[in-house]
Amino acid sequence: MKKTTSIEVNDLRTAIEVVQAMPKQYHETNVEIDPKDDLAGVYRYIGAGGTVMRPTQVGPAVMFNNIKGYPSSRILVGLIASRERVATMLGAPVKELSKFMGKAVKNTIDPVMVDQSKALCQEIVYKATDPDFDLRKILPAPTNTPQDAGPFFCEGLVLGSDPETGHTDVTIHRLCVQSKYEISIFFALGRHIDIFRQKAEQAGKPLPVTINMGLDPAITIGSCFEAPTTPFGFDELKVAGGLRGKPIELVNAVTINQKSIARAEIVIEAEILPNVRVREDQNTNTGYAMPEFPGYTGPANPSLPLMKVKAITMRKNAIMQTLVGPGEEHVNLAGIPTEASIFNTIDAGIPGFLQNVYAHPSGGGKFLAILQVKKRSQADQGRERQAALMALGVYSELKQVILVDEDVDPFDTDDVLWAMTTRYQGDISTIFIPGVRCHQLDPSQDPAFDPKILGHGISTKTIFDCTVPYHLKSSFVRAQFKEVDPTPYMPEWMKNK
Template identity: 65%
Template sequence: MASKGDGTRHPINDLRSALERLRHHPGQLIETDVPIDPDGELAGVYRRVGAGGTVERPTRIGPAMIFNNVKGYPGSRVLVGLVASRKRVGIMFDTPPDELTRKIFDAINHGMSPIDVGPEEAKCQEVIYRATDPDFDMRKILPAPTNTDEDAGPYFCMGLVLASDPELGTNVTIHRLCVQDKDRMTIFFAPGRHIDAFRQRAEAKGESLKVTINMGLDPAIHIGAEFEAPTTPLGYDELRMAGGIRQEPVKLVDGVSVAAKAIAYAEVVIEGEILPDVREEEDQNTHTGHAMPEFPGYDGDANPSLPVIKVTAITTRKNPILQTLVGPGEEHVSLAGLPTEGSIYNALNDAMPGFVTGVYAHSAGGGKFLSILQCKKTNSFDDGRIRQAALLAFGVYSELKNLILIDEDVDIFDTDDVLWAMTTRMQGDTDIITIPAVSGHVLDPSQNPDYNPRLPAKGTTAKTIFDATVPFHLKDKFERAHFRDIDPRPYAPELNLEYPV
């Protein structure tokens, strides 16, 4: 634990302790009391402050931001951008940004199951609103934002849905939740999501699926929840990942209105049930034809038939902080990308110990579609091994679309350096490998037979390997120019440059 002179670093176990950590790091968190409308204004402001990612330009990577004066919602605050920076995630995970992949790798192998606690520890239940109250209206309780004027409606963008199946276990995932009425939301499931499998099993029996939607969390919980199969198979409780990151179990409490668990230290919990055999239009109140901005940078299409969550209660902490994100921003890159990196690194380290030295899920792919793989070649056989590593990566993370292979002397996090390697160490006719018609992700608009008639269905894609590594027998022909390593600090102290001691 750091000294007080370095900023008191108490353990992080909820959102408020994470924010307190950031307050000791200048430039990582700002607050404003200027009134803000959650309908379009909040996202419009943060686009220019710190959204980054694939957001429409101009945008930038900047601080997280708390809006303390939300129009129409006295006492409520909205936080955006908590993990919209790799450096910020490193601060909250006690890890340098370039070592986060290994931090996540360690969490995979040292997970800790959540534990149950009693209502006396349920910070999330300090204030309770029950849907049986005749005045209940979640639209007046929680300031769900809209991102753009084309959104189907207000969305909870950082709602961690928690549900259990009596035979398969417990699962947590983040889904698109559109507020439709005072006590109804639609929920969008991308194909293959585990909670959707739970829902289908319940629906086949004519039963609803009881859920809690948890918001305002320790960032380790949100990032841990984004792991996918095969790293986390059906029924695996992703809350174990957060326990592995913190080396402390996540605490759960019984819901007040449904037979489902809630995260005890959440800022906000919505309790409810996914109704069997009920479907509604996502844009029923606006008819825009659009849903909301998704991580690839485009507005998703409004779905004409989605499952419905009937809300039974809302519980909050006092003066709660509702957490949201700007859909295509850097926040999604951290949420999806760090688990992508950890999953790929874990699998390749098992298959080829020591060969893979780095994995980076690039911002341009929203943390899902584009990754960079760095390997250490020691002989000519490794020219083939590195391409085998790429194939394994596609098998580990099915939504990955493009993969760039680089050598150890290229900075995996520096896009200019990666493009330099692609420019000087790659020939298109020998070093680009495509794999046609493989399962991908439905939110990429190019993954559609309308775009490429050779694709069998929406959500299938050609996957591409860009081998920007030097053939081993030519390694001495591609050695970079070397410069003297001189400490620059005495010559430019005003730049506050770092130099290893």
């Protein structure tokens, strides 16, 4: 796979080096910031983007070096909140990320174990058996808004194993700090680690897990693939190995029978307790959880599994990494693997037809996909809708698909809306598929919105066919301009393009 940087990325710090070399993509500040509400409130304006309430924008990653109440901590936000940064850190062309990720899924590399003496994540160890242990004083978990149920670890990769088979899974979940050694965990429907937890609970046993924070972005993004691309029993860490062309290093945890990601900045070792549930907002009574990717602050869950922390390990001068829930960072974490899954499936079924896929930020990387297709003959007429059905089938949380032709840039919303305006007729170009399971965090997918909806999280999926019928393509040719190099006329402007 083509390299676009000479820096070998193998952890968060080398990834930051890559971004530091990019113009206007990284910023550090020594001004004191409160992790309670203020940090997210500031970054909302600077670089959150996504479905965050306007005004917002896609801006640089920011390192806050002076955290109120935590003199030895620093927090990084927004590293993955830009496709350009993601592409550069992965060594991929920015508009080819879905294909690049798709190749990694086909060429996975298993992780390897390293000795604890070589594990950077265990340079410093805090054990819960210490009478002064309090995770709330060790780690500056932020709150995104004053309504949050409590402090959350927003970019913690949970690693757990099937208690019956030993298969390992990694996923990002909603983690709320509940006490000095307790964290609640929210599982969306069907998550593999929740299945592991249920198996352990049925046996009356806790499920040992590690929460890994501050990682090589290849690990974080690679973990966000979902079934059927990564079916039950598939270890997503193998995808990160495929992206890097070498195995991800794991190490045995210090206090539990589980593995940690050896080059993580911070690792929390914990056990999900059997038959214990907790109200998510028990400490604040706000009624809300935190801002989620659709752009709304979701309700606090009344009954969540609880994990008991056994230890915290970290690198020296560790970096806490976080994200703003509805921001562009979530869009890329969820969306780029979504694009890769869709591309691989459609290209295998209809080779050469699909040109590109974009999981649009307005859908949080999950709900809206724009498919760019190329009808090569009359025989391809109708395949565009088949491709849309395949996309809906391969990614169950996808709600809407917009189809455009090869002359429309799927990454340019104005161009997509132009296609919808001039190549779309609502009564014949819209396909509705009602009563399909989607995602529980979309508030419109509920009987309260429409009594015809049979349950929360069930949706009418929609295909918007904004492609030209093949036999009319000659009547829909865009104005063709002469190709002229503008560089001599605006050299400085072109240098930044």
